Amino acid sequence: MELVLAIGIGVLTSCGVFLMLRPRTFQVIIGLSLLSYAVNLFIFSMGRLMVGAAPVTASGTIDPTHFTDPVPQALVLTAIVIGFAMTALFLVVMLAARGVTGTDHVDGREQR
Amino acid sequence: MTPSFLLTFALLLPFGAALVAALLPQNARNAEAWLAGTVAVAGLGIMIYLFPHVAAGGVVRHEIQWIPALGLNLILRIDGFSWLFGMLITGVGFLVVLYARYYMSPKDPVPRFFAFFLAFMGSMLGLVLSGNIIQLVIFWELTSLTSFLLIGYWFHFAQARDGARMALTVTGLGGLGLLIGMLIIGQIVGSYDLDVVLASGDLIRAHPLYLPALLLVLLGALTKSAQFPFHFWLPHAMAAPTPVSAYLHSATMVKAGVFLLVRFWPVMAGTDAWFWIVTSAGMATLIFGAYAAIFQTDLKGLLAYSTISHLGLITTLLGMSTPLATVAAIFHIANHATFKASLFMAAGIIDHETGTRDIRKLSGLFRFMPFTATLAMVASAAMAGVPLLNGFLSKEMFFAEVAERDANPFVNLALPIGATLASMFAVVYSLRFVHGVFFGPKPEGLSKLPHEPPALMRRPIEILVLLCLVVGIIPGVTIAPYLAAAVVSVTGPDTPYYSLSVWHGWNLALAMSGIALVGGVLLYWALYGYLAKGVDGPPLIHQLKGQRIFERIMLIITSKWARRLEARFGTRRLQPQLFLLFVLAVGLPASLLLTRLGGINLTFAGFDPAFALLWAVGIVCAVAAAQQAKFHRLVALVLLGGTGIVTCITFVWFSAPDLAITQLLVEIVTTVLILLGLRWLPKRVEDMRDEAQLLKARLRRYRDLVLAGLAGVGMTVIAYAVMTRQIPSGISKYFLENAYQLGGGTNVVNVMLVDFRAFDTLGEIAVLGIVALTVFSALRRFRPARESIAKPEQQRIQNEFDDRAPERSQGDTVNEYLLIPSVIMTWMFPVIIVLAVHLFLRGHDQPGGGFAAGIVMSIGFILQYMAGGTRWVEDRLRILPVRWIGSGLLLALLVGVAAQVVGYPFMTTAFQYVEIPYIGRVPLASALIFDLGVFSLVVGATVLILIALAHQSVRSPKAARNAVPIKEAEVSSDAPVEIR
Incomplete structure (x- = not known):
């Protein structure tokens, strides 16, 4: 399982870069x-992979070893939302740059 | 009132008053002066009150813990020596305030002046009261900054700007050196506490890093005290208002350098390096300053060079490293402050009453302002070292020290001769000041008739001159106890005996004084003819202009070198920059990975073919998206969505339901967002490049492919290595165990977001809100590319079809295309709202929460836009996304502040379970209100971003009709539907 996910993360990173x-x-x-998929999965995987151990506890005392690590999940959750915001901002900048410069090259002008 | 409290108060008072002063009205000259004067007097009172505590070598300390682990604490500390400085700062400060009240014109913006002045006073007090050497550097830099502001007070004069900039550059450079020097000393001693440092003299002097530390500390001290070769900034700082010069360049700012030398004298002096560097710098400055002062035509210039020279005298004394020389140095610090401050004020009065400071234009002023003239004459006599004045006493001590026989014959000869020569020059420039200005024929060509200044403006000078006299005549009664306290705190309890009496009998020092006085008078007589010609600047070394050299160096560094560096290493192209970043991001971890990774054991335990298959799909999607992104954007977007779904399923698989929900929802809005953007991107263009360029591009692609491959391999290895290792016990256990007890929820991820780490979330949603507003405002001025303005091809064809058929109107076809989906979408609206509420309410205990619910809600809105079109929706539904954002942020903040109001730390939450009929037990935590804020903000931000982008299609047809170039005003005025 770990290997499959690790390879998945690697390929996503490669494609992203x-x-x-x-x-x-x-x-x-x-x-x-x-790249943000890859990074989110990477951070998520730092909490180790557990099946059927969602960090939804019960009232009363619980055994923490029965649940997966909630910290990376909390980090990734906000990262997903912020990732959306970043994509939106970048998209708008990209569209505006395209409008102003007339090209969709990252430098704002075609390379010679 | 405890001494330590008073110490803190004395330091905070000027800064607080500076803030108040800045807020007073522009013409509140009197209020400002009262405020600043009161602060100075209060500081002075505190200093006087504290004297018994420091009199017999005592030290008052007050420590405020900040980062004890790093030795960074705020320590306020006063001993005899810093007490003396405290007296100078507050005492002279008060007199300067009084003087400035009359000096500053009603037209000058006084709040700025007094605010800077008080801030400078506070910085200076902070510097002398610092008990931590890092803290000392911070206040040191503050004095540089505030003095920059004061020197540049009349910033409409180019001279003031240049002078201020030069002063800041030079002293700032020294401050940087000082910081590094202090860090080295801290490393040597193992503490930044000044008391510990002062007790570790032998350790510091014997350490191999002593020389670098010494050089850096001296760089700081010598630049600040305008010592050769850094002296050149001081004359240019004379562009400041005269009260500033009287304060900064007599008693405080320039004295900070010698303060530092005295402060570190016990731990750094006594070595050969110290002696040669400090003494030679001091001696060179002493002679050079005095020589240059003779030939100045500007009164303040003369005084500036004289100050440089006197600081050189103090530095020379400190360089000699004997306790008696240090006594003389400390004594001269106080004496110089009194006579030089009064002389600056006198020069200011002359300038004020005659309209000029040019010696060549002034003469015979005695008959117009006899009081001022007499005062200035006494102060000048002190400056020249005439007996029965304070300047004479410390100069005699100086002569006695330099006349001591030394083993080195050069030193034996050079020091006394140099000292006598400089003293002779001092007599000459003092004579020139007095004789040139106050005697001789009536002045001609003055813009106004000179007269005595207001009595109160003269009062500060009177007080200072009185001090010169009483210290000079009866030193044993006046200054002795205070000087003793200061000296003991520097040279230690076994300070050798020294006498302050005026008459020491016939000795070498007296002979030197005599030679200097007589020789000075003769030299002035000899030079009289030359001086009367009024040539500005000293002969022989006229060409040696510090300013010109400084400007040349600045030009080379900031223009030539900077440009060359930019040309060599800078690029405006994104790709090389990103490439370099990725090379670093891959290379640095790789170097660590190769050496420290350890073994990786490949294990196939728990291998699930279904999961492997899932990721096979994910990988194919990703690679295909990468391959298609250039020419088939829609395909790439769909494939990207495929990878997103695989990611989402992975979250479900490995027990992260919250992430899965959020990922799925964000996937939807991201896809919609990019779909909306696709319309504005250019069509595929013919490749016009020739063979060679194509080959180059291909090579670059291969190169990037290799780098990307390496990055992927690295991520795989790290991820795998971490995942197969035991998880160390971190903070997670705490969250899992306490989520219910402390946070009142069983969904630990949500409890973390809205309770344990709510402050982070607050920051997060603030960022989201800011991005949404940025997107919105960026799109208000959006100008599409020319070829994208026209309607898309498909829409054109549909419209033409509608136009051809008589029974149809434009837009029918597109409506029919989506008829059934649009009905479903419209009817889904309430269902989606219920889903959002459901996700929101269960969020604390079950997967869901404000983020997810917010995105669901915004999807509900977006679906309506898709179903009915922008205009249809906005005719029926008023969504005000900016209000959603604002109220969400306010709500979240309110929860945090409410906790603080009832006495808990910011963002503390309370919770309670309540029974609601038909719904059941519902957790009612204040965190829920916070989550409501998150919800509201996410809805607002997402909707705002999407709608703003969607609107571009509505407004562009108009732009297209308006023929070619679109003017800015038109675009903003015809924005069809205002989004609030």
């Missing part, structure tokens, strides 16, 4: 999204 180095803004925005 590759796309972020491309010249077109749309490629960069897709790359950024892929």
Whole structure:
């Protein structure tokens, strides 16, 4: 299980990094999204993988070993929402730059 | 009132008063002066009250813990020596305030002056009262900053701006050196506590890092005290208002450098390095300053160079490293402050009453202002070292010290001769000041008729001159006990005997004084003809202009080198920058990984083919998205969504229901968002590049592919290595065990978000709100590219079809396309609202919560837009996203503040379970209100972002009709539907 997820994270990272180095803004925005999936999964995996142990406890005393780590989950939850905000901001900047410069190259002008 | 409390009060008072002073009205000259004067007098009173505590080598300390683990505590500390400085700062401060009240014109913005002045006074007090050497550097820098503001007070004069900038650059550089020096000393001693440092002299002097520490501390002290070769900033600082010069350049700011030398004298002096550096810098400054002062035509310039020279005298004394020399140095610090402050004030009065400070234009003023002239003459005599005045006493001590026989024949000869020479020059420039200004024929060509200033303006000078006299005539009664207290705190309890009496019998020092006085008079007589010609600047070294060298260096560093560096290492292209970033991000961890990773044991335990298959899909989606992103944007977007779904299922698989819900919902809004953006992106263009460029591009792609591959491998290895290791016990256990007891909820992730870590969440939603507003305002001025303005092809075809058919109107086709989905979407609206409420209410105990509910709610709104179109929705539904954002943020803040109001730390929550009929037991925590705030903000932010983008399509047809170029005003005025 761990291996599969680790490879998944690796591939998402690779695709993300590759796309972020491309010249077109749309490629960069897709790359950024892929990279944030990878990073979110990576942070999430730092709490180790457990099946059927959601951190939803019961009233009364509980045994913490029966639940998965809630800290990375809380971090990733806000990261997902902020990731949306970042994508939105980047998209708008990208559209505005395209309108102003007339090109969708990341440098605002075609490369010679 | 305890001494330690008084100490804190004395330090805080000027800063507090500075704030008040800044807020007073522009013309409140009297109120400002009363305020500043009261503060100074209060400080003075505290100092006087504290004297018994420091008299016999006592120390008053007050420690406020800040980061004890790092040795960074606020320590206020006063001993005899800092007490003396405290007296100078508050006492001279008060006199300068009184003087400034009359000096400043009603046209000057006084609040700024007094606010800066008080802040400077506070910084200076903080500097001398610091018991922690890092804290000392901080106040040191504060004096540099506030003096910059004071020197540049009349910033409409280029001279003032340049002078202020130069002073800041030079003293700021020294401050940087001082900070590093203090850090080294702290490392050597193992503490930043001044008392510990002062007790570790032998340790510091024997340490191999002593020399670097010494050089850096001296850099700080010598720049601040305007010692050669850093002296050049001081004359340019004379562009400041005269009260500032009287305060900063006689008693305080420039004395900070010698204060530092005296403070660290017990632990750093006594070595050869100290002797040679400090003494030679001091001696050079002493002679050079005195020589240059003779040939100044500006009164304040003369006084500035004289100050440089006197500071050189003090530095020379400190360099000699004997206790008696240090006594003389401390004594001269106090004496110089009194006569120089009064002389600056006198120069200011002359300037004020005649309209000029130029010696060449002034003469014979004695008949117009006899009182001022007499006072200035006495002060000048003190400056020249005439007997029965305080300047004479400390200069005699200086002569006695330099005349001591030394083993080194050069020192033996050079010091006494140099001292006598400089003293002779001092007599010359003092004579020139007095004779040139007050005697001779009536002045000609003055803009106004000179007369005596208001009596109160003269009062500060009278007090200072009186001090010069009483200290000079009866030192044993007046200054002796205070000087003794100061000296003991520096040189220790076994300070050798020294005598303060005026008459020491016939000795070498007296002979040197005599030679200097007589020689000075003769030299003035000899130079009279040359001086009368009024050539500005000293002969012989006229070419040596510190300012010019400084400006040349600044130009080279800040312009030439900076530009060269920028040209060599800078680029405006994004790709190389990102490439470099990724290389670093891969390379640095890789170097650690290779050495410290340890073994990785591959295990296939728990391998699930279904999960592997899932990720096979995810990987294919990701790779395909990467491949299609350039030319097939929609395909890439759909594939990206596929990867998102795989991520979401992974969260479900591994016990993270909250993440899965949020991921799924965010996936939806992100896809909608990017879909809305696709319309504005350009079409595929023909590749116009030639073979060579294509090859280059391909090579670059391969290079990026390799880097991306490395990054992926690195992430895989790290992720796998971490996942297969035992989890260390962290803070999670606490959250799991206490979520219910302390937070009143069983969904630990949600309890963390709204309770344990609510402050983080508050920051988070604030960011979200800011981004939404940024997106909104960026889109208000959105200008699409020319070719994107026209309606999309499909819509055009549909409209043409509608136009051709007589029974149809425009837009029918597009409505028919989505007829059934739109009905479903409309009817789904209440269902979605219920779902949002459900997710929200159960969030504390079951997966859900404000974030998820907020996005669900916004999806509900967006669906309506998709179903009916922008105009249809906005005719029926008024969504005010900005209000949602604002009220959400306010609500969340309110919960936090409410806790503080009832006496708990910020963001503490309370909770209670209540029984609601038909619904059941509901957790009613104040965290729920916080979560409501989160909900409201998320709804507002998401809807605002999406709607703002969707609106662009509505407003562009108009722009398209308005022919070609769109003017800014038109765009903003024809924004069709205002979003509030």
